[in-house]
Amino acid sequence: MKSRFFLAFIAFLGFTSCTKYLDLKTDLKKKVPTTLADAEALLNNYATLNQASPYVSELCSDNFMMTEVNYNGITILEDRLLFVWDKAITPPTTQWANSYKKVYIANQVLSIVQNFGNDVFAQELKGRALFFRALAHFDLATLFMDIPKADGSNQHVMGIPYRKTPNLEDLSERITMKQYFTELLQDLLAARDLLPSKNAVAAVPNLNAANALLANVYLYLQQYELADSYASACLTVNSDLLDFQTLPKNSNTPIQRFNKEVIFQSVTIGSQTYSRGKFKVSTDLVNLYESNDLRRDIFLLKNSDGTYSFKGNYDGQLNQAPFNGYANDEMYLIRAETRLRKNDMAGSLADINTLLKNRYDNTFIPLQENDKKQLMRRIINERRKELIMRQRRWMDLKRFNLEADYATTLNRTIGSQVYSLKPNEPGYILLIPTAVIENSNLKQTQR
Secondary structure, eight states, X not given: OHHHHHHXXXXXXXXXXXXXXXXXXXXXXXXXXXXXXXXXXHHTOXXXXXXXXXXXXXXXXXXXXXXXXXXXXXXXXXXXXXXXXXXXXXXXXXXXXXXXXXXXXXXXXXXXXXXXXXXXXXXXXXXXXXXXXXXXXXXXXXXXXXXXXXXXXXXXXXXXXXXXXXXTTSOOOOOBHHHHHHHXXXXXXXXXXXXXXXXXXXXXXXXXXXXXXXXXXXXXXXXXXXXHHHHHHHHHHOOOOOOGGGSOTTSSSOSOTTXXXXXXXXXXXXXXXXXXXXXXXXHHHHTTSOTTBTHHHHHEEEOTTSOEEEOOOTTSOOSSSOBOSEEHHHHHHHHHHHHHHTTOHHHHHHHHHHHHTTTBOTTOOOOXXXXXXXXXXXXXXXXXXXXXXXXXXXXXXXXXXXXXXXXXXXXXXXXXXXXXXXXXXXXXXXXXXXXXXXXXXXXXXXX
8 A cells, every 4th residue: 555655645745845735636636638738738847847856966975065053054954964974864855756756747748648659749749758757767866776887786786666657556666776777778768769859948858858868877877988979969969168258257147048058958956055155165176176267257156255155057047956957068078088988088188178168268278188097087077167066976976986096085074073975885875765765665775
């Protein structure tokens, strides 16, 4: 019975996170969606599908710091304890429920369009639904599962449920990581074949959005040839970059929403913990921005106490719900890394220099590097500087911790207390939220 209640509980939490319960009861009284117009309306739910991604991976990474006073002022208990990698705390339920709500909507759409055969519009809607199902499951995997190792040595470790039905009565069972990513890639590759080459706005996934997500998934899986291929496919369609010399550095919102770099628009669910008055960019990250690096002024807001907060949101807003979608700058960084891993030093340098000449002022001198490890470290740092607040650093830490040369021990000091998270420690796998465990037959992750 509890297993049957699992998705109903998740759907309820997802709905009540942004609407009143009475609204949900009203919605449930409406007719069951059956038409293509119904399916399109479900996929046009921007608030759920494009504005509710998990936010805690940036909280757990090493990009930000807090003073003891600011730390003690955090009102969300889960955020406060996740920040210091507490071994027993579970994330806010939204970090699980919101993604499974996306999955639920995608599965609703897929159940509708299967009744319309090869209708062109139905197939496009199917592609969109498969994309969102894969995207939501990928977000969940990076938080609640171990990172799959390229040698397959942990492929039979249990992951989390991969939901493929909107039927609330169907059980949700944990499956192996191999099964999970097999399902995810099947969805995403099928979506790629169905999505159109262009859409009117970046909030609606198209072929290039699928390529960008595939590049990220394969990068995470350490399948670097495929990551390179899909990043290149993105840049073949659009290789535009913003010239940061043309941006208003004194503005609190220097980067516009839907700018020419954006491939797919998505933002995280907001958290008051990310208030710029207390959530400060870590000193070591600030120091990575050189004096002629324009990102220091475009991405960072200097506070009166000499610290820095984040303002470089690709969503064009100064708020606590930052952009975590896909953009061309990330594709250059992916390809720079994958080319280097193929020993294509020239190609790697070409990509990183193309990006950096649009991020530095006119004094920038193109990188010239003959040492592969040194260039990899530079690329790692550029990923950290460029993708700040996009929820990528946690994934990068998990991935690079598999390589001794690039592994990182995280440290925080709050008052007199020092906290640490060592490479590959179980703390890199977040526990399933307590409310989910209490209302389902899912067993808690053993760490």
